[in-house]
Ligand SMILES: NC(=O)c1ccc[n+]([C@@H]2O[C@H](COP(=O)([O-])OP(=O)(O)OC[C@H]3O[C@@H](n4cnc5c(N)ncnc54)[C@H](O)[C@@H]3O)[C@@H](O)[C@H]2O)c1
């Protein structure tokens with residue numbers, strides 16, 4: 001077994017000011033972020049670097065169109081380092097901004113253009129979800145060969161940021177809803193990589209379990225004392241999301257992500273929330289088909305963290321998550337009955353890199369059953 005542990009350098013800072021002291025951004029640096037993050041943390045520091053705000057180029061998660069506009073606004077020869085400070089969307093676009101412009105965004109995502117690194121990338125997560133700061137993936141909303149909209153991941157180790165900067169203080173401004181959906185996304189990364197049948201490694205398991213422990217302890221506190229207690233636990237949440245990213249860099253995500261991508265791409269459901277809508281049902285189906293083995297270990301781990309018996313583990317997990325974010329049926333996001341068939345095809349056609357990591361073989365029938373029961 002061979003594994004790459006962490007490719008970039010991990011840094012933790014108490015404040016954005018500390019980061020600036022260390023990295024000294026100058027006019028050959030491009031800070032890619034949101035205006036509200038800039039105003040709160042960067043503006044008072046009178047930085048000399050170039051600044052671009054994602055929201056000037058469109059709303060929501062990265063799309064081909066949005067990224068193309070951002071490329072046009074940031075000529076390739078105008079900067080040497082990219083500082084991506086934001087949620088997964090910002091970091092994923094930052095990854096693309098660090099590449100040599102070998103083709104269009106569409107060509108990159110459909111493997112018709114080569115991935116080559118051109119700039120140094122510094123990633124600062126301001127949500128506690130994607131782990132994008134340590135992963136080799138950039139996700140965007142694209143049109144597939146049939147003209148249908150979906151989300152695709154561009155995968156290359158050249159996308160792994162060289163510098164990772166965790167600054168828990170920067171999550172203070174994150175409202176509860178995106179906080180909750182990003183934290184659930186991180187939990188799902190930890191679980192999907194833990195159950196990954198072929199690719200799980202010593203470190204993916206270690207980091208995955210630690211991420212589950214930290215996140216579920218945070219959820220327990222929020223469940224008992226309310227959403228505000230998260231503010232005293234932000235360092236643990238941002239660290240856990242990074243750990244979960246390290247776990248899935250090794251072991252990969254699986255069914256939940258594969259099935260949520262058409263949902264997120266078509267109905268613009270926030271990433272963590274669209275995963276959450278499917279997560280409990282996917283675990284239930286895994287457990288029906290193969291309750292022993294790694295699933296048995298997983299239930300033991302959850303029972304150890306949350307209390308109760310192994311048999312109660314999945315139920316207790318769902319109960320705790322409900323206290324964090326209300327589980328809604330897919331129809332409330334705009335999902336229609338005809339999508340059961342169309343999305344199942346899209347999953348098998350576009351998401352094979354995730355489908356292959358499913359804990360049980362992911363057939364079209366099983367995908368349809370899960371969508372139907374979540375509908
Ligand atoms: N590359 C990867 O490994 C990977 C993994 C999973 C998901 N993703 C992608 O990441 C994206 C989801 O990322 P996310 O969950 O971080 O959501 P996000 O980046 O869409 O951010 C969620 C919302 O929170 C806001 N926000 C972020 N930080 C804030 C802060 N500190 N204060 C106030 N508001 C803040 C954003 O502006 C946005 O409105 C999706 O596009 C998904 O496909 C990537």
Ligand SMILES: [Fe+2]
Pocket residue numbers: 130185186189257271275
């Ligand atoms: Fe995710």
